[in-house]
Amino acid sequence: MATASCREFVIDHVADEVPQRIAAALEPRFRVVQETRRHTRQVWLDTFDWRLHAAGLVLRQMTGPGAGELVLTTCAGETVLSQPLATGSTAIGGPAARRARWPALLSAIPDGPLRDRLGPVIEVRALLPLARSEGTLTQLRVLDDELKTVARITVEAASQAQPASGPLPPRLLITPVRGYSAAAQRAARLLGAADGFAPGTEPAFAAVLAGAGRAPGDYTDKVGVTLPPSTPARQALATVLLRLADTIEANVGFVLRDVDAEFLHDLRVAVRRTRSALKLAGDALPAGLADRFAPEFKWLGDLTTPTRDLDVYLGGFGQMTERLRAAGPGDLEPFRAHLTARRLAERRKLVRGLRAARFTTLMADWRTALATAAKPPRPPGRKRAGPAGPDIATLASERIARAYRRVAKRGAAIAADGPAGGPPAEQMHALRKRGKELRYLLEFFGSLYEPTALRRAVKDLKGLQDCLGDLQDADVQQHALREFAVQMVDQPPGSGKPAELAATLLAMGELTALLHVQQDRARAEMAGRFAEFARAGSLRTLGILPGTAQA
């Protein structure tokens, strides 16, 4: 049921007169009949990190008197899928979609083609209401001389309802019926030649979002800072850190509302990157700044760890139960209940911490300090001009080289131990941390390097990091399973049936054994992965190491 491409126009006419104007523009070649005209409220939805937009999709909830639907279109306006909202009717798509309260996870959309289409795109992320508009939607049909519909026209006269308010210019979307593109193009040409119909330069959703003060892609979890190579290191580093502070603050409100687990993840990554920047290049900041703030960011990182760990457990619970062979999936249900209860308790602590003055003060003081550091230095010769310090290209190359040497040294030592028995998990964990530090430096200062070389270097490192990640995850999860088992046994008498508890503990034992196998497999792979990383030598051969930053 493919559809051909649509054409959009912005209309400079009084909304009520638009259907007549369209009919006049298309006569005598086409006849225009009005199909429906209804008042609608629209909620424009996407994930916080714009996953639908990145996939070229736009999702709207459209509601009117007694009816409503979720409509998925391409960015160009072509309908991909729609799903009716609950009105009491029983559509074939199973129970009609109940009007969800946004933000909501994928589970708010009932089982059906729309959910199937959205699932792989949004995954675990919640759909957020980005903007709301309200107005009249008129559907017209364009008929040829056989009175066959060759195109559909939607006229939208809406006002921005939230977060800002104000009228939006009426818009017209002409969509060809399949097999009638030529006729629809002719109709579009006739409209374009008529007074008051100007071709739309941006899609409708972009105009609505602009009215809401948003732009597609205005949030990303990437560092994404462009640094001229000659920027003083202090200023460049402060700019990177300010960007990370933005990420922390952009996510914190959603973490407090528990919208989806990825907000906490993004916040944690930004905190971890901040800590790494302070550790690896903090000496480029004004004296004492890194020492003053490093413990505070450690506190913030530690505050978020228990909830995140439990999020990971609960998020992967389905996969975990699928791996069981001896135990039944139901045996782990008490474990899931235990994890859910623990998460609730840990989240309370997290929320208390993020609402406490310590966090607010930290972020305010941090921003003030960074704003000062990010100012360009006084020109030489002026009174009180300080030492200029290195430029960011020099500092970046030096620090990346140092981080690389650390990974190479630790990796070589571990690889030399061989897979038999293998080195202790602590050594592997330390190598992973060094690898992460190298990765973060590449991300902070990526704009200084040739993009293909950078991608290659990150890819080489990723192979090693993924292996180390599997190894550490398996190790951490085995320890955590033991702790959880103790906690469950320690529960007050009468809080569960002994037989049920025994079945759960046995299933957890099976999980531990499976994790042990996973850990052994990753350990066996580690030496090979490190050899690949060292052999690729992309940091050196592709021009990332000292003296090769672009001037």
Next chain:
Amino acid sequence: MKVFATYNIKGGVGKTSAAVNLAYLCGEDGYRTLLWDLDPQAAASYVFRIRPRVKGGAKALIHGARPLDEAIKGTDFDGLDLLPADFTYRNMDLALHRAKRPTRQLARLLVPLAGEYDVVFLDCPPSISLVSENILHAVDTLLVPIIPTTLSERTFDQLTGFIETLNGHRPDVLAFFSMVDRRKRLHREIIERLPSTRPGIAEATIPAMTLIEQMAVRRAPVAAFSPRSAAAQRYRQLWSELRTRSGLPDRPLS
């Protein structure tokens, strides 16, 4: 993707009326539906106001010079597309005869549409020919309209006898009484008797009604322009039986 065909050796028994209405109801239920008008008389294309013309004709479609999906047209109804008839379909037998495995060509042509459609209806020309054999190999369920007369009964037996001679895939056959006039004693008697002696006859019967003939005047399925009429209700009942019998899932396939 399920493939259904309305077929009878005889003409004028209500094949096109059934195909048009069942395909419309299928699309209305949310299944992505295609109706292929295989009859060079192009009655189904006419009802949907679509010009009966396919560039390159039957030959281009069968020999792959023109992919099937390029010839598809959207109808005025959501969820329902139509592959129009073409006058060259009258020579389709010749084109099929020249192809390798001449009795499997329609089945082959439909394969690429499986990702795009949940259901395909074939509105077939009357006759027993190479086209008919292709249809029997391609479809999951063959819908056979029978006018309740002795000769129609005999033709139905000829058809089921022919299907039994097929090697390999044999379609399920669902016959239904069409153009029923309950004022006629013979119609009443055959409707009473035949289902007990022949398997695969639908409970739904389609009456002979002026409203159904009006489709050619209104140029739309009766289920669309008169959805509450008795005729539309009968087609709806037949669709429901077909859906259940063919094992279509309650929700669209994708």
